Amino acid sequence: MIAYIxxxxxxxxxxxxxxxxxxxxxxxxxxxxxxMMLGADAGPRQVxxxxxxxxxxxPVVVQYLHFLGRAVRGDFGRSLRHDTPAMALIIExxxxxxxxxxxxxxVSAVVAIPLGVLAATRxxxxxxxxxxxxxxxxxxxxxxxxxxxxxxxFAVKYxxxxxxxxxxxxxLILPVATLAFGRVAVxxxxxxxxxxxxxxxxxxxxxxxxGLPEAxxxxxxxxxxxxxPIVTLVGLEMGSLLGGAVITENVFAWPGIGRxxxxxxxxxxxxxxTSGVLVAAAIFTLINLLVDVVYSFINPAxxxx
Amino acid sequence: MKGRLGVTGTAVxxxxxxxxxxxxxxxxxxxxxVNLAARLTPPTRGGDGQPAHWLGTDQLGRDILSRILHxxxxxxxxxxxxxxxxxxxxxxxxxxxxxxxxxxDIMLMRIVDVQLAFPTILLAITMVAVLGRGIGILILxxxxxxxxxxxxxxxxxxxxxxEMQYVEAARATGATDRRILAGHIFRNVxxxxxxxxxxxxxxxxxxxxxxxxxxxxxxxxxxxxxxMVNEGRLYLQxxxxxxxxxxxxxxxxxxxxxxxxxxxxGAYDPTGRE
Numbered sequence: 264m265i266a267y268i269x270x271x272x273x274x275x276x277x278x279x280x281x282x283x284x285x286x287x288x289x290x291x292x293x294x295x296x297x298x299m300m301l302g303a304d305a306g307p308r309q310v311x312x313x314x315x316x317x318x319x320x321x322p323v324v325v326q327y328l329h330f331l332g333r334a335v336r337g338d339f340g341r342s343l344r345h346d347t348p349a350m351a352l353i354i355e356x357x358x359x360x361x362x363x364x365x366x367x368x369x370v371s372a373v374v375a376i377p378l379g380v381l382a383a384t385r386x387x388x389x390x391x392x393x394x395x396x397x398x399x400x401x402x403x404x405x406x407x408x409x410x411x412x413x414x415x416x417f418a419v420k421y422x423x424x425x426x427x428x429x430x431x432x433x434x435l436i437l438p439v440a441t442l443a444f445g446r447v448a449v450x451x452x453x454x455x456x457x458x459x460x461x462x463x464x465x466x467x468x469x470x471x472x473x474g475l476p477e478a479x480x481x482x483x484x485x486x487x488x489x490x491x492p493i494v495t496l497v498g499l500e501m502g503s504l505l506g507g508a509v510i511t512e513n514v515f516a517w518p519g520i521g522r523x524x525x526x527x528x529x530x531x532x533x534x535x536x537t538s539g540v541l542v543a544a545a546i547f548t549l550i551n552l553l554v555d556v557v558y559s560f561i562n563p564a565x566x567x568x
Numbered sequence: 569m570k571g572r573l574g575v576t577g578t579a580v581x582x583x584x585x586x587x588x589x590x591x592x593x594x595x596x597x598x599x600x601x602v603n604l605a606a607r608l609t610p611p612t613r614g615g616d617g618q619p620a621h622w623l624g625t626d627q628l629g630r631d632i633l634s635r636i637l638h639x640x641x642x643x644x645x646x647x648x649x650x651x652x653x654x655x656x657x658x659x660x661x662x663x664x665x666x667x668x669x670x671x672x673d674i675m676l677m678r679i680v681d682v683q684l685a686f687p688t689i690l691l692a693i694t695m696v697a698v699l700g701r702g703i704g705i706l707i708l709x710x711x712x713x714x715x716x717x718x719x720x721x722x723x724x725x726x727x728x729x730x731e732m733q734y735v736e737a738a739r740a741t742g743a744t745d746r747r748i749l750a751g752h753i754f755r756n757v758x759x760x761x762x763x764x765x766x767x768x769x770x771x772x773x774x775x776x777x778x779x780x781x782x783x784x785x786x787x788x789x790x791x792x793x794x795x796m797v798n799e800g801r802l803y804l805q806x807x808x809x810x811x812x813x814x815x816x817x818x819x820x821x822x823x824x825x826x827x828x829x830x831x832x833x834g835a836y837d838p839t840g841r842e
Contacts, residue, residue: 403819
């Protein structure tokens with residue numbers, strides 16, 4: 264068990280190193296930030312001196328190692344626009360993004376799993392058709408459009424909720440619903456087909472034959488066995504969840520890192536972009552690591568692969 | 569039920585292709601012509617000397633129907649090009665990795681695993697930040713973001729097909745690797761390739777519209793459904809049609825592609841049929 268976790272941990276570090284190298288070299292390849300920082304009327308001597316101070320005259324590999332060294336100590340450079348440490352800005356926005364992402368994750372699990380079970384036990388009923396149609400819609404509707412429709416319905420036509428902004432709980436409802444919609448679609452489908460598969464197994468027939476109550480068969484025998492692949496799916500879906508959060512934050516002006524990153528791209532504020540992407544990658548890798556560890560508890564076979 | 573949904577999907581795809589091919593010549597108005605006097609006109613049939621705007625006009629008085637039709641060509645053009653290039657690259661690598669195995673396969677699968685796990689939109693945003701904006705760059709971004717999906721699926725299929733007896737038979741008759749790959753294996757994974765390409769078109773449409781919505785994709789004045797929704801976001805309070813119709817165009821297109829894909833999969837693999 265410990266060996267497995269250590270191996271997964273080493274792999275996660277490797278992934279992060281990869282992401283850091285890619286973002287660093289991508290930004291490096293995109294051009295010299297000096298001319299942008301000094302302005303057009305800086306003389307060649309000034310530029311030369313500034314490059315020395317910034318360490319931009321050294322070989323790129325050395326620069327990358329310095330970048331890594333600083334990154335390990337939590338120093339990701341200063342925002343070109345706000346002139347504060349980039350990481351501080353990211354950390355400040357992080358709780359908002361986490362609240363949104365985990366809120367949506369929780370809501371989608373609470374909605375999707377019972378819906379999937381219900382649809383699976385009432386095959387070809389009106390409810391089943393409705394569930395299938397809704398999840399097809401959830402897969403086809405882009406996050407930003409669904410969010411806009413929610414604003415038009417629940418903030419404009421029926422002004423029940425605020426259309427945008429952050430800081431209070433009622434402002435969280437529409438963004439969470441938006442982000443959860445796509446996940447509910449995926450998760451419902453998956454739960455439904457998993458349950459249908461499991462319900463046709465022999466041990467379910469046996470459980471029924473023993474005279475166990477319907478609810479016990481469904482939840483103790485069938486759903487538990489469906490949950491194993493669901494945990495995997497939730498892990499795989501974390502990427503879409505984080506990606507969806509970036510877009511949702513921009514629809515609702517929710518003050519998280521997704522909005523910060525997009526604004527930084529517009530302003531060519533590279534330290535924010537690199538540290539934002541790195542933090543996102545780190546969170547993401549960490550969650551995947553956790554999912555894998557949890558998974559190896561549920562299903563010990565994966566440890567020996 | 570399944571059959572009817574497949575037909576609906578096909579109809580939507582035909583409609584989308586027709587819009588891309590003939591839409592711009594059918595469009596009743598110039599999609600970029602500004603007419604401030606007619607700004608934010610709700611959907612109208614016209615009459616009384618006023619022109620018809622079936623889907624209304626946007627904040628600059630441009631006809632939304634005409635913009636949607638023109639945008640169809642942009643979107644279909646971008647997604648077909650991106651899917652063709654990506655499929656070419658991904659299928660080749662998937663075939664090679666699955667057929668030859670070895671260190672290339674191992675290395676490739678590591679990259680694929682890492683990239684598949686990473687949020688696509690974040691990857692795309694980073695690339696746009698670095699490379700800049702433009703349609704060529706956008707297509708490149710989609711290729712870099714999506715090639716791994718083909719490698720994953722095609723490699724897995726090749727691993728199955730290469731163990732088939734007909735492959736063994738071909739080898740026994742002295743067929744070269746190249747011949748086995750092109751003649752036997754490629755042909756037998758072709759259906760998987762087509763199903764995947766179909767779903768990928770939908771994915772690219774969603775990705776392109778999301779980037780355009782964030783202002784990082786296709787740049788105005790060239791219309792795409794994504795940037796139309798983006799431009800309309802400031803008028804959500806007063807003018808629902810500016811955002812709703814281009815948004816519906818996206819939903820309908822992706823829904824049609826997905827339904828078609830599912831029907832295709834059902835026809836190919838009858839055991840999965842319900």
